[in-house]
Amino acid sequence: MSDCTSLLLDRRPFHGRHAVIIGSGPNGLAAAIVLAEAGYGVEVHEAQPTIGGGARTLPLTLPGFFHDFGSTIHAMAAGSPFFSCLKLEQHGVEWIHPPAPLAHPLDDGTAVMLERDLDDAARALGPDGKRWRHIFGSLAENWPQLAEEIFQPVVHVPRHPFLIARFGIRALTPATLFARRSFKDARTRALFSGIAAHSFLPLEAPLSSSGGIMLAVAAHAVGWPMARGGAQSITNALASILSELGGCIYTNSPIISLDSFSRDTLFLCDVSPRQLLAITSHRFEPGFRQNLQEFKPGPGAFKIDYALSDPIPWKAADCLRAGTVHLGGTFEEIAAGERAVAKGEHPERPFVLLAQPTLFDTTRAPAGKHIAWAYCHVPNGSTFDMTERIEAQIEHFASGFRDCILARHISSPATLESMDANLLGGDISGGAMTLRQTLFRPTRRNYATSDPNIFLCSASTPGVGGVHGMCGYNAARAALRDARI
CATH class of the missing domain: 3.30.519.10 (Guanine Nucleotide Dissociation Inhibitor, domain 2)
Structure with a gap:
């Protein structure tokens, strides 16, 4: 994925195929763009008067x-x-x-x-500076490859196994243990604890280090920027790209049931598992309905x-x-x-x-x-x-x-x-980030459901929360693969 030429499987158009995206958050718009580029007729339905969801x-x-x-x-x-x-x-x-x-x-x-430049960060952290550089430096230098791996389903064949192993072993560690082992200074431990707490997990829990490590690496690799004018500018840019590809967006357009659309419509749903049940549970097998019902919010x-x-x-x-x-x-x-x-x-x-x-x-x-x-x-x-x-x-x-x-x-x-x-x-955050729910999201094969025309593309799927669009991107690619099969 770091190679932009590989973003789509190929560009053979799906003549006459129609896709409906439910929800206009970053993941919904990302899915819409991928499908529009593949030749689908795409329409996005947003319940709120303004597009963007959390953005x-x-x-x-x-x-x-x-x-x-x-x-x-x-x-x-x-x-x-x-x-x-x-x-x-x-x-x-x-x-x-x-x-x-x-x-x-x-x-x-x-x-x-936390300084953006790794050398500045090492100097600012004094006795822990060398250790900070050792832990986060090589991961930051390899950000494109790391991002390619961590935005995929947890269970996948890695293209960069040594890199993902170096990240994953530390990410699985509770933040309390990671901080005590890694840093001598109470100030550095305090800094890391706040970053790790973005996970919404108790810091004694497995995986509670993962968000802290990822965000610390990102600080040195790409920074923690803001978009001028606010998050809406990111949403508007995605909508502009979709418009150029011929996609349509409808606001104030809540979807109560998928039955109002043609049965062969492809649906990508940027919604929570509970919402997905509400609009289409009768189309799912009982076991899959139970998976959605048991998915716990954070x-x-x-x-x-x-x-x-x-x-x-x-x-x-x-x-x-x-x-x-x-x-x-x-x-x-x-x-x-x-x-x-x-x-x-x-x-x-x-x-x-x-x-x-x-x-x-x-x-x-x-x-x-x-x-x-x-x-x-x-x-x-x-x-x-x-x-x-x-x-x-x-x-x-x-x-x-x-x-x-x-x-x-x-x-x-x-x-x-x-x-x-x-x-x-x-x-x-799209669901409790427990070890079980991180490994086993509520869908089949990560984004698919028991209905072959319905996919989930929200933060409750692999790629998890955040404004990055990768859940929608991955879900749309999965839908394209299944359509070709």
Whole structure:
């Protein structure tokens, strides 16, 4: 896949074949593009008034302030094998790289920084610098090959077996064990714990290192950039490419049942397993229906979008260099917070992920004003209001933060699900990232279902969550292979 000429099986057109894509998130649009390039007539149906799923930019607070509904920082989009071949920059995407990908402030008023340049990162991490370079350097140097492997189903014949083994052995390790074995300095362990916590797993769980390793490698290989104007520019670029290929997109167009379409229509569904059951369960075999029913969502997110009068007044000035800030203190404190969520509790001092895009992109707010968002992990479907605890955590590292708030938009798990039906109970990761569910996604042969014309292409399939389109790309290729057979 790193070779763009191999993106499609070939370009023989499927004359007269028709494909319907349900959902216009990055995966749905990626699937639509692959099928349109292969000669299918493609239409995309989106239930919301705005396309993009988790990659939307919306006026959630005050006039002139534009907030990303989902993620703002897009390492996986910048490093996606498929998106790289689409040349999104030619369709309006401009990547902005903050001076540092990440800041992790500590109680002593300083911050440990993740620098993009590997040499700078090694120097900044002092006694752990050489070890950091050893662990992440060779993986970063081989990012195209690594990305090609990790965005595939877990069980596949690797083209780069030694590289994937080097990644996989570490990725399977619990983050607590990995950090203790790898790093001597508590500051480095704190930095890694915040990155690993993106997995939504307790840090003692197998696989909890995987997200941390992947994101740390990406920071040095492709950076943690943001798209100028917000995530919507990525979605709009994909829609532009699809339009050039003759595809159509319909918004405010929820699909209640697949029976309204011709029986020989090819369906690629960028939806959760539960939604897939709701719209087409009668077409599936009982065993497959059970697989979908048993697929468990992950923890939820509680998110707050802020309109601000000023930049966040961090005690550690280095935080103003970073697009992302992790708030949680030491490795032990972050691990305790994530452990509480796994037990169904709401931590007093939650681990908070914060993005501050207008420090680097002034198009997102009126002159002199700013936006930021912050979220923490909560049990799936939680109804507990985490606003005070999130803001207390921010205030702890940035005295005077509350004085900067002009307006806030609070997204509880229920609110997130109402704005994107894929986010069941506030789950933004496409399902619990347990070892079993990572190895065995709910579909047959990774993307297929028991109906030969229906494929699942959401983040609940191999490739997992993130704005990278690889679930949709892989699912569309699987559908093309099956169609040829």
